[in-house]
Amino acid sequence: MSDPQKPTLLVVDGHSLAFRAFYALPVDSFQTRDGQHTNAIHGFLSMLLLLLQNEKPTHLAVAFDKSRQSFRTREYEEYKGNRGETPVEFKGQVPILQEALQAMGITVLEKDDFEADDILATLATRGEAAGYRVLVVSGDRDTIQLVNDDITLLYPNTQGVSQLKRYDPAAVVERYGVRPEQYPEIAALVGETSDNLPGITKVGEKTAVKWLGLYGSLEGILEHIDEIKGVVGDNLRRERENAVRNRKLNRLVRDVELPVELDELEAKPIDLDAVTPIFTRLEFRTLLERVTKLVNGNGNGGAAGKPAASVAAVPAEDAPKAPTSARIAGTDLAIWLDAAVVAEPAGLGLQFELLDGKVVGAGVATKSESVELALVPGAPEFEAFEAWLASDAPKVLTDAKPQLKAAARSGLTVANVVVDPLVAGWLIRPNLQEKSLVDLVDRYLGETVPQGDPSQLVALEDESASTADLAWYSLRLAPVVLAAMSEGTRRVLAEIEMPLVPVLAAMELRGVAVDHDRLAGLSSELGGRAADLAESAFVEIGREVNLGSPKQLQEVLFDQLGMPKTRSTKTGYSTDANALADLQESNPHPFLGLLLEHRDATKLRQIVDSLDKAIGSDGRIHTTYGQVGAATGRMSSNDPNLQNIPIRTEDGRRIREAFRHGAEYTELLTADYSQIEMRIMAHLSEDPGLIEAFNAGEDLHRFVGARVFGVDEADVSPLMRTKVKAMSYGLAYGLSAFGLSKQLRIDRAEATQLMKDYFERFGAVRVYLRSVVEQAKIDGYTETIFGRRRPFPDLNSPNRVLRENAERAALNSPIQGSAADLIKLAMTSTERAIAEAGLRSRMLMQVHDELVFEVAEGEADELEAIVRDKMSHAVDLLVPLDVQVGRGASWDDAAH
DNA sequence: AAAAGAACGTA
DNA sequence: CGTACGTTCTTTTC
Incomplete structure (x- = not known):
C-alpha cells in the first residue's frame, strides 16, 4: 500500500x-x-x-x-x-x-x-x-x-x-487480471478503438490475459506464436504487426x-486578486465563492475557531516528535506491554490498521515509546497483544467504533477503551465537531499530524505518521481533552458514551433481518399505484408533467390552475404537503389529492427500494449509528437510516412487517418509553400538575385536557385531547401560538387562549422553559440532567432570526438531550444484563425512545423482564418511567 | 459534474 | 413563526 x-x-x-x-x-x-x-x-x-x-x-x-x-x-x-x-x-x-x-x-x-x-x-x-x-x-x-x-x-x-x-x-x-505494467500488452493485442488502433481480430481481454499468463509477455507470446492454435492463432500470426505497432504507440x-x-x-495558496478578474469576466459567481471559501475557511476551524489558550497546548515549533516505533517480536512484546501498562496507568494509545473491514496491523504507544505490529494470527507476538487487548488494561483509541467492529470481525476482543478522543471532542463541541484524529491533534495539541491537514499545502519530508504514531497521538490527546471538559461532561464520557461504544459496535455487526420478498412485492405494488395516480393526475390537468418537480408543479398550480400563491421559498412558492392541503381547502381540485397520494406512494417506494438495496449477503441490514452526530446527544442512523422507517400510515407499517427475526430466533421484542420527553419536562420543571399526571398513571393527554378545559376526565372529547396533545408536544420545541394555530388549523385567538389555559394549570412548565433560555444566555450553554452541555453562541445575537432559533433550540436541548442520555444508559445496562444472564437474545436497534431486540428460543419472558427493569430504572426521576413492550414476528407485529 | 434546495420520513 | 436527524430527487450553475 x-x-x-x-x-x-x-x-x-x-x-x-x-x-x-x-x-x-x-x-x-x-x-x-x-x-x-x-x-x-x-x-x-x-x-x-x-x-x-x-x-x-x-x-x-x-x-x-x-x-x-x-x-x-x-x-x-x-x-x-x-x-x-x-x-x-x-x-x-x-x-x-x-x-x-x-x-x-x-x-x-x-x-x-x-x-x-x-x-x-x-x-x-x-x-x-x-x-x-x-x-x-x-x-x-x-x-x-x-x-x-x-x-x-x-x-x-x-x-x-x-x-x-x-x-x-x-x-x-x-x-x-494483469499487473499494471502488463496492461499495455493486453491493450496492444486487443486494440484500442478510441485511438483507432486495431488489435488482433477476435482477441478480447480474456484471450489476451490467457496468453499473457501462458507466455509471460507480449514478446513471449510472439516467440511462441506458432504454438497458438485455432482461428485466433491464425489471426495473431497474420496481424502480429498490429500488436507490435500498438505496443510501440501505447508506451x-x-x-x-x-x-x-x-x-x-508546489501548491500555493490561491491568490484571490489574480483569480477574481478572470472569474468575474467568465461570470462565475458561485465558483468564485467556492474558491474564496477554500482560501479562507479551509476545512476545520482554522484560525477562527481556535480554542481557548488553555486548551491548545504546545506550539507547533516545539512539538514533540513521535518516538521511533520498534517492531518487537515474541516474548519481547509481552515484556514491553507489561512495562508500558505500568508506565501509563491511564491507558496506552492504540490504533488499528484496517483493510477491508479487518485488522491487519496495530500500533501501541506510551508517551515515550511505541510499537507497531503486523497482525498475523499464530505469530508469537500476537498472543501477548491479544491478551492485552482483552484485558482490563485501559486503552485510548480514536474513532473506536469502526475499529472495534474490525477487531471483532478479526476475532479480537478489545476491552476497556476508556477514552475515545473523537467522542470526547464531540462532547466538548457538539456543534462543530472535529471529525478525525488529524483535526483533534490540530485543535487540542496545536500540532500537525504529518499528512492530512487540508490547509497545510507544505511539502513534508518523509516523516510519516505510522500506525504507531497515530496511537501515540491518541494517547497524548486523552489528558488534554479530559482537561478541557467540565466535570459533568467527563462523567457523561465515562459513564454514558464510552460504555456505549462497544454496544453500538455489536448492534451494527448484528444487523436486523429483513425480508426481501416482502419488500419486492411492496415495491411493485406501490410503483403500480404511483403510475396509476400519475395518470389520473395528468388527466385532470390535461398534460404530463414531472410530479416530482416543484418547479413544474408551480406552473400547474399557480399559472395553469390559477390557484393562490402559497408560502414562498427561496426559489418560488411551496408545494409541500402542508401548502397543498391549504390549497385543497381554499381551492378544491382533484389534482391536489391525486398529487398528495402520488407523493405518498413514491416516497414509500423509494424507502422500500433503498432498504431492499441495503440488505446484505447475510439477509440483514447493518446500519451505522452516528454516536457523535447530533448536537443534543441523540444518535443518528445512516446507510441506511433505520430511525425514519414509516409508521404513521397503513402502507408505512407494511414496511415494518418486512423487519423480522432471524432464523435462529423466535420473535422480535420492542420496548419504548412512553412520553419520555414530557416526563423529563415534568422532572425538570417540577410542575406539580404534570408530576401528579404521571404518578396517577392515567392517560396523560386526557388528564391534561380535563384540567385545561375544566371538564371531567370522562368528558374530554377526542378534539380536546388532540389539542392538548399538540400543545404538550409543541412545548418542548418552543412552539408559538402562531405555530399551534397552524398545526391545529384553528385561529390565532383560540390558540393563544389554549396556551393561556394550559399554562394556567401547568405554570411551572413555562417558568422552567423560560429559565432554561435565561440561564443559557448567561452561561452560553445548556446542560442535561446528566451534565451533557451544548453551547449556544447565537443566544445573544443581534440578529433576531438567529437569536430566536437559538432560543428554541436551547429550550429543547436539555429535554431531548436528557432523553438521549437516559436511553443510552439503559442500552448499556441492558446489554450487560443480557450478557450476565447468559441469554442469546440481543439488542439490534435504537430509535430514540425505542429499543428492538431479537429473542432467542425460550428467552422471551426473561428478556422482557430484564429490558423492563433496566429501561425503567435507568435513572431516578420525580416521575416513573413507563416502558411499553411488545413482541411479534415482525417489527410491526411487535408494536403494541 | 457538483452543489444547493425542496420535500419528507422518524422521534 | 416547532427541536433533532438522513435520504432522495430536481434544479441551478452562466
Missing part, C-alpha cells in the same frame, strides 16, 4: 477532464453575456476544486495536448484518426481554461510533439523517484501502465470526480523534457 504521509503530487490530464465537463453540462446554459461558452471551464474547475479538497495535494500540475499532431501520428498516420472534429464550442474554451488555471497559480504544461499523457508519465515517474505519492487523473486507459505502489490512477467512472475509481496495483489486477514517454522542476509545482 502507498504511504499516505508522503507529499502528494497530483497530475491531471486537462483535456480528458475538460472534455467530460463539456459533455456533462449543457452548452446553452453556460455562456457569458458576450456569448463565450463556459461549460467546460466551469465543469473542469468545479471538479478540480473538489479534487483539491479531497486529495489535498502538496504539488500540482495540469497537462494538455498541444495539438493533434504528435510523434505518434508521425509514426502511424491513422493514430486517433477516427476522432471527429472537436466541437468549436469546446475548442475556444481551452485557452481560457489555461488562463484561469494560471491565475489560480496552477502550473499548466503542454509540449510539442507529445500528448498530455506523456507529460503525466514523466511527472509521475519523477515524482515517484523523488519520494512523492503520486495521483494521476486521466481518462485514458494507457495511464494504467504508470500504476505502482507510489502511483495511483484516478480514473473517471460513469459518475463524477467524487466517485473516481482508484487504481492501485491491486485494483488493476482485480479489474484487468508512454517518461522522460519528456519539461520546463519545470518538481518543487516548482
Whole structure:
C-alpha cells in the first residue's frame, strides 16, 4: 500500500477532464453575456476544486495536448484518426481554461510533439523517484501502465470526480487480471478503438490475459506464436504487426523534457486578486465563492475557531516528535506491554490498521515509546497483544467504533477503551465537531499530524505518521481533552458514551433481518399505484408533467390552475404537503389529492427500494449509528437510516412487517418509553400538575385536557385531547401560538387562549422553559440532567432570526438531550444484563425512545423482564418511567 | 459534474 | 413563526 504521509503530487490530464465537463453540462446554459461558452471551464474547475479538497495535494500540475499532431501520428498516420472534429464550442474554451488555471497559480504544461499523457508519465515517474505519492487523473486507459505502489490512477467512472475509481496495483489486477505494467500488452493485442488502433481480430481481454499468463509477455507470446492454435492463432500470426505497432504507440514517454522542476509545482495558496478578474469576466459567481471559501475557511476551524489558550497546548515549533516505533517480536512484546501498562496507568494509545473491514496491523504507544505490529494470527507476538487487548488494561483509541467492529470481525476482543478522543471532542463541541484524529491533534495539541491537514499545502519530508504514531497521538490527546471538559461532561464520557461504544459496535455487526420478498412485492405494488395516480393526475390537468418537480408543479398550480400563491421559498412558492392541503381547502381540485397520494406512494417506494438495496449477503441490514452526530446527544442512523422507517400510515407499517427475526430466533421484542420527553419536562420543571399526571398513571393527554378545559376526565372529547396533545408536544420545541394555530388549523385567538389555559394549570412548565433560555444566555450553554452541555453562541445575537432559533433550540436541548442520555444508559445496562444472564437474545436497534431486540428460543419472558427493569430504572426521576413492550414476528407485529 | 434546495420520513 | 436527524430527487450553475 502507498504511504499516505508522503507529499502528494497530483497530475491531471486537462483535456480528458475538460472534455467530460463539456459533455456533462449543457452548452446553452453556460455562456457569458458576450456569448463565450463556459461549460467546460466551469465543469473542469468545479471538479478540480473538489479534487483539491479531497486529495489535498502538496504539488500540482495540469497537462494538455498541444495539438493533434504528435510523434505518434508521425509514426502511424491513422493514430486517433477516427476522432471527429472537436466541437468549436469546446475548442475556444481551452485557452481560457489555461488562463484561469494560471491565475489560480496552477502550473499548466503542454509540449510539442507529445500528448498530455506523456507529460503525466514523466511527472509521475519523477515524482515517484523523488519520494512523492503520486495521483494521476486521466481518462485514458494507457495511464494504467504508470500504476505502482507510489502511483495511483484516478480514473473517471460513469459518475463524477467524487466517485473516481482508484487504481492501485491491486485494483488493476482485480479489474484487468494483469499487473499494471502488463496492461499495455493486453491493450496492444486487443486494440484500442478510441485511438483507432486495431488489435488482433477476435482477441478480447480474456484471450489476451490467457496468453499473457501462458507466455509471460507480449514478446513471449510472439516467440511462441506458432504454438497458438485455432482461428485466433491464425489471426495473431497474420496481424502480429498490429500488436507490435500498438505496443510501440501505447508506451508512454517518461522522460519528456519539461520546463519545470518538481518543487516548482508546489501548491500555493490561491491568490484571490489574480483569480477574481478572470472569474468575474467568465461570470462565475458561485465558483468564485467556492474558491474564496477554500482560501479562507479551509476545512476545520482554522484560525477562527481556535480554542481557548488553555486548551491548545504546545506550539507547533516545539512539538514533540513521535518516538521511533520498534517492531518487537515474541516474548519481547509481552515484556514491553507489561512495562508500558505500568508506565501509563491511564491507558496506552492504540490504533488499528484496517483493510477491508479487518485488522491487519496495530500500533501501541506510551508517551515515550511505541510499537507497531503486523497482525498475523499464530505469530508469537500476537498472543501477548491479544491478551492485552482483552484485558482490563485501559486503552485510548480514536474513532473506536469502526475499529472495534474490525477487531471483532478479526476475532479480537478489545476491552476497556476508556477514552475515545473523537467522542470526547464531540462532547466538548457538539456543534462543530472535529471529525478525525488529524483535526483533534490540530485543535487540542496545536500540532500537525504529518499528512492530512487540508490547509497545510507544505511539502513534508518523509516523516510519516505510522500506525504507531497515530496511537501515540491518541494517547497524548486523552489528558488534554479530559482537561478541557467540565466535570459533568467527563462523567457523561465515562459513564454514558464510552460504555456505549462497544454496544453500538455489536448492534451494527448484528444487523436486523429483513425480508426481501416482502419488500419486492411492496415495491411493485406501490410503483403500480404511483403510475396509476400519475395518470389520473395528468388527466385532470390535461398534460404530463414531472410530479416530482416543484418547479413544474408551480406552473400547474399557480399559472395553469390559477390557484393562490402559497408560502414562498427561496426559489418560488411551496408545494409541500402542508401548502397543498391549504390549497385543497381554499381551492378544491382533484389534482391536489391525486398529487398528495402520488407523493405518498413514491416516497414509500423509494424507502422500500433503498432498504431492499441495503440488505446484505447475510439477509440483514447493518446500519451505522452516528454516536457523535447530533448536537443534543441523540444518535443518528445512516446507510441506511433505520430511525425514519414509516409508521404513521397503513402502507408505512407494511414496511415494518418486512423487519423480522432471524432464523435462529423466535420473535422480535420492542420496548419504548412512553412520553419520555414530557416526563423529563415534568422532572425538570417540577410542575406539580404534570408530576401528579404521571404518578396517577392515567392517560396523560386526557388528564391534561380535563384540567385545561375544566371538564371531567370522562368528558374530554377526542378534539380536546388532540389539542392538548399538540400543545404538550409543541412545548418542548418552543412552539408559538402562531405555530399551534397552524398545526391545529384553528385561529390565532383560540390558540393563544389554549396556551393561556394550559399554562394556567401547568405554570411551572413555562417558568422552567423560560429559565432554561435565561440561564443559557448567561452561561452560553445548556446542560442535561446528566451534565451533557451544548453551547449556544447565537443566544445573544443581534440578529433576531438567529437569536430566536437559538432560543428554541436551547429550550429543547436539555429535554431531548436528557432523553438521549437516559436511553443510552439503559442500552448499556441492558446489554450487560443480557450478557450476565447468559441469554442469546440481543439488542439490534435504537430509535430514540425505542429499543428492538431479537429473542432467542425460550428467552422471551426473561428478556422482557430484564429490558423492563433496566429501561425503567435507568435513572431516578420525580416521575416513573413507563416502558411499553411488545413482541411479534415482525417489527410491526411487535408494536403494541 | 457538483452543489444547493425542496420535500419528507422518524422521534 | 416547532427541536433533532438522513435520504432522495430536481434544479441551478452562466
